[in-house]
Amino acid sequence: MSPEILFSDESLVAAYKPEGWLVHRSDIDRHEHRILLQYLRDLCGSHLYPIHRLDKPTSGVIVFGKSGDIAARIQAQLESDTSVKTYIAVCRGYCPEQGEIDYPLPPVADFKHQRKRPKAELPRQEAVTLFRRLATVELPYAVDRYPSSRYSLVEIQLKTGRRHQIRRHFKHIHHPLIGCPKYGKSTHNRFFAEQFQCPRLLLHALRLEFDHPQTGTRLQLVAPPRGCFKTLLETLGWDLPH
Template sequence: MTPELIFEDDHLIAAYKPEGWLVHRSDIDKHENRILLQYLRDLVGQHLYPVHRLDKPTSGVIVFGKSSESASKLQAQLDRETSLKQYLAICRGFCPEQGLIDHPLAPVADFKHQRKRPKKDLPRQEAITRFRRLATVELPFAVDRYPSSRYSLVEIELVTGRRHQIRRHFKHLSHPLIGCPKYGKSIHNRFFADQFQCARLLLHAYRLRIQHPDSSKVLDFLVPPKGCFMSLIEEFQWSATLS
C-alpha cells in the first residue's frame, strides 16, 4: 500500500499512512526507506512540518502543517481535549463493553543504554485511554487453551499520548492487541497470519477531529482501515459497527 492524500489547503494536509511506514527518519530503524514525510513532501511539492506521529506498524490518518506556525497550533490542540483521536483495534478475548484505563507508563527504552536503568527507577507518566467495544466474534479454533477463540473490535480514544500507549494499556487489561510482537501474544498473532493472511498490527488511527489552525473551522477526518484489516471486519460481519 502507498500513502494517500486526504485533504490539502494552504495551511495543512491530512493523509492516510499505511502500516509499515515511518512518519519520519529515525535512528531506531535506520534501514527503513518508506518515509511518509518525504513521500508527502514530494507529492505536494513543499516542506511539511510534523504535528504528531503514528508508530510504524499502525495505519491511519495523520496531519502535517505547511508552516511551523500551523504545526505549532495543531500540536497545541492535540495536547488538549478540544481534539478527538480515535482508533480501531482488534484484541484478544471479549473485553469489557466500555471503560477508562488510567495506568501510568514509564518511557519506552529504545536503545541499550536506556535499558540499563532498572524499570522500577523509571518515572511513570500519566496515561489515560477510553475505549468502547463495538463487536465480538467467537471462532471455532482452539488457538490457545480453550476449544474456541474470542476476539473484540474496539473503538479507542486517546486522552494522553504516551509511546505505545494503546498497546501497553490493552496488555495491562489482559486483552492484548492482535499482531503486536512486543505486547501481544505470539500464538494469536500467528493464527491471524496463517488463517487470515493478516500479519500486521491490528491498530488503525480511524478518526481525527481538529480545528483549522487559521479559520478555527472543525475538520473531521474519518478514514476506515484498508487491506486485510478491512477484510477481517467484513468477514466477521462487523462493517455495520463503523460510524
C-alpha cells in the same frame, strides 16, 4: 500500499499512512526506506512539519503542518481536550463493554543508554485511554488452551499520547492487541496471519478531529482501514462506528 493525501490546503496536509511506513527517519529503524514525511513532501511540493506520530505498524490518519507555527498550534490542540483521536483495534478475548484505562506508563526505552537504566528508575507519565466494545466473535479454533477463541473489535479514544499507549494499556487489562509482537501473544498473532492472511498489527487511526488553526472550521478527517484489515472486518461481519 501507498500513502494518500486526504486533505490539503495552504496550512496543513492530512494523509493516510499505511502500516509498515515510518512517519520520519529514525535511528531506531535506519534501514527502512518507506518514509511518509519525505513521500508527502515530494507529493505536495512543500516543506512539512511533523505534529504527531503513528507507530510504524499502525495505519490511519495523520496530519502535518506546512509551517512551524501551524504545526505548533495543531499540536497544542491534539494535546488538549479540544481534539478527538479515535482508533479501532482487535484484541484478544471479550473485553468490557466500555471503560477507562488510567494507568501511568514509563517511557519506552528505545536506545541502549535508556535500557541500561532499571525500569524502576524511569518516571511514570500520566496515560488515559477510553474504549468501548463494538463487536465480538467466537471462532471454533483452539488457538490457546480453550477449544474456541474469542476476540473483540474496540473503538478507542486517546486522552494522552504516550508511546505505545494503546498496546501497553490493553496488555495491562489482559486483552492484548492482535498482531503486536511486543505486547501481544504470538499464538494469536500467528493465527490471524495464517487463517485471515492478516500478518499486521490490528490497530488503526480511524478519525482525527480538531479546529483548523486559521479558519476555526472543525475538521473531521476519516480514513477507514484498507488491505487485509478491511477484508478481515468484512469476513467477520464487523461494521465501523459512524
